[in-house]
Amino acid sequence: MSGWIKMETSLRTHPKVGRMAAVLKSDRLRVIGGLHAVWCVFDEHTADGWLPWYTLPMMDEAIGWKGFSQAMADIGWLEEHAEGLQAPEYEEHNSASAKRRALDSGRKKSARDADKSANGSWNSGGQMSAFDADTMRTREEQDKSNTPVVPRKRTDTKPEAPPGFDVFWTAYPRKVAKADALKAYVRLDPDDDLQAELLQALRRQSTWPQWTKDDGQFIPHPASWLNARRWEDAPPANGHGDDPFAGAH
Numbered sequence: 001m002s003g004w005i006k007m008e009t010s011l012r013t014h015p016k017v018g019r020m021a022a023v024l025k026s027d028r029l030r031v032i033g034g035l036h037a038v039w040c041v042f043d044e045h046t047a048d049g050w051l052p053w054y055t056l057p058m059m060d061e062a063i064g065w066k067g068f069s070q071a072m073a074d075i076g077w078l079e080e081h082a083e084g085l086q087a088p089e090y091e092e093h094n095s096a097s098a099k100r101r102a103l104d105s106g107r108k109k110s111a112r113d114a115d116k117s118a119n120g121s122w123n124s125g126g127q128m129s130a131f132d133a134d135t136m137r138t139r140e141e142q143d144k145s146n147t148p149v150v151p152r153k154r155t156d157t158k159p160e161a162p163p164g165f166d167v168f169w170t171a172y173p174r175k176v177a178k179a180d181a182l183k184a185y186v187r188l189d190p191d192d193d194l195q196a197e198l199l200q201a202l203r204r205q206s207t208w209p210q211w212t213k214d215d216g217q218f219i220p221h222p223a224s225w226l227n228a229r230r231w232e233d234a235p236p237a238n239g240h241g242d243d244p245f246a247g248a249h
Contacts, residue, residue: 007036016075023071037063038072042087049090056080162186164195171202172222173211180223188226201231208236 011017012028020031041062045051056069056078063069069085072078079086165185169178190198205211211219220230 007032007039011035016077019075020071023074024065024067034063034065034068035072035077037065038069038078039087042090046090049087050084051086052084054085056085059085162189164190168195168198168202169222171199172225173202173206174216174219174222177221177223180221181226184223184226198231201233204235205231205233210236 008014011032017028017031017035020026021028024031038059041059042049042051056073059069059078060066069078073080076088079088161182162185165182168185169175169181172181188194220228225231
């Protein structure tokens with residue numbers, strides 16, 4: 001009725017199975033199949049191991065093996081009474097309560113195995129076993145290898161140079177600190193009119209004495225020139241006057 005039969009893993013090597021095989025002139029695996037068939041009949045029609053009205057010949061007919069039931073009776077695994085057949089110790093191994101105990105045990109084992117798979121096993125000292133530690137390391141390495149690598153964003157990238165910057169840089173007579181100059185140019189973001197004003201101021205100021213003397217060492221850095229809006233500077237009142245750019249680097 002339950003569709004559940006308990007059969008021990010040691011049944012194939014059980015001495016009684018060997019005796020039945022010898023009596024029936026058969027092999028052990030076929031005998032185990034016959035035992036399974038008999039116990040299935042009990043499982044389908046009884047909950048306590050008692051089959052009323054059944055006889056040994058009736059059981060042989062049910063499983064299709066003449067003499068098998070008598071062989072079971074000879075070793076004590078089947079008893080024939082006037083009222084029917086009985087499977088000894090059926091309550092202990094195949095009753096409803098025994099099945100519940102076995103199923104509960106199986107569920108608990110599955111839960112332990114699942115927990116062990118997820119968290120590893122631990123010894124009494126609170127340390128993970130070497131096998132499970134290696135297994136978890138292998139799983140972590142596999143997870144890392146399967147995780148797509150996201151390129152790290154660089155924080156030191158230069159801003160993209162606008163088209164007009166190269167023109168400005170080419171025209172500026174003192175080419176130092178180009179990265180700073182680019183940042184200043186991007187912040188300024190000159191339109192066409194302002195770009196023209198910058199280039200015109202460079203052509204004009206490049207002739208001033210303070211830009212031409214001493215090999216141009218007093219020409220301000222391009223970033224300083226842009227940040228301070230030096231293209232708006234007025235020409236020196238005296239072509240040979242004091243240098244208004246001295247120290248402005």
